[in-house]
Amino acid sequence: MSHTPDVFKGYNAKQLLDASYLPWETIEEDKTVAVRHHECLDTGAADHKERLYITNKGGTFLFHCFNCGAKGVYTPKELPYGLIHKVIDTGSEDTTAYNYGKVHKDFCNAYDNKDDDIPLWLLEHDFGKEEVRFFNIAYDKRGIYLPVFDDVISHLKGIQIRNFSGKPKYSTYMMTRDTPKGMHLRQTEMFVPQPPLFITEDILSAYKLYSAGADVFALMGTSGLPSGLPNERVVLWLDDDFAGHKGALELYKNLKVVYPSLTAVFMQEPKTMPIEELKNIVTVRGS
Numbered sequence: 001m002s003h004t005p006d007v008f009k010g011y012n013a014k015q016l017l018d019a020s021y022l023p024w025e026t027i028e029e030d031k032t033v034a035v036r037h038h039e040c041l042d043t044g045a046a047d048h049k050e051r052l053y054i055t056n057k058g059g060t061f062l063f064h065c066f067n068c069g070a071k072g073v074y075t076p077k078e079l080p081y082g083l084i085h086k087v088i089d090t091g092s093e094d095t096t097a098y099n100y101g102k103v104h105k106d107f108c109n110a111y112d113n114k115d116d117d118i119p120l121w122l123l124e125h126d127f128g129k130e131e132v133r134f135f136n137i138a139y140d141k142r143g144i145y146l147p148v149f150d151d152v153i154s155h156l157k158g159i160q161i162r163n164f165s166g167k168p169k170y171s172t173y174m175m176t177r178d179t180p181k182g183m184h185l186r187q188t189e190m191f192v193p194q195p196p197l198f199i200t201e202d203i204l205s206a207y208k209l210y211s212a213g214a215d216v217f218a219l220m221g222t223s224g225l226p227s228g229l230p231n232e233r234v235v236l237w238l239d240d241d242f243a244g245h246k247g248a249l250e251l252y253k254n255l256k257v258v259y260p261s262l263t264a265v266f267m268q269e270p271k272t273m274p275i276e277e278l279k280n281i282v283t284v285r286g287s
């Protein structure tokens, strides 16, 4: 009466792992653990002998229960997923990590269920599969999950969700209550000369200018001045309603003090422009 199941994959595989052994993600590479399969599929023969084997093969988790025959494979999605877990684990006793508890489940589900249908909003801004993967963007019914990086792509400091419902348009979750908003991304390849720093309002614009070769700082609003960044050329690129934007001129004045070489760009948002055009602008400004 044994009903050998299909191979578990994706979310189903993760559920089985979660239910059987936490924290399975901490199993070291090339190591195997044997645990009790609490939910053996063949209910007539419960597993009392730790016959569920879980192996980490280069970051992919393979499992096989020799009691009920359940087997499967699970590959956690890229970086932020693991980092979020780490934050939850270390931050659970830390009340300052307050936002992550709320967003944690949604976030993990969004990454687990990431399908091939890239939301229109991303496609409209030239974000295809490759870009989605590179910046670790995820999406679900609620919206689009934009990682907020700190200096380099491997440092996550928060997540901003661009909600589909539009109210509010963005929800922002920083690592702790005290983590300042704003995303800085620096080119890590050797550039001669040093690329210019572009300051934008939104994350997607910053992603895009970064792809075009610039260092970027996304204000995630119109305040929160970056300081102490070494770039010699700094370009402020706010949305094209700059002139009418209350406070934007103030920002320009303040940044001008921090960055004497500051220039300002007044045109459509970077995220709406073709990447080739941005490359030209970044090169011209930087030369």
Ligand SMILES: [Zn+2]
Pocket: 037, 039, 040, 041, 047, 052, 065, 066, 067, 068, 069, 070
């Ligand atoms: Zn089993």
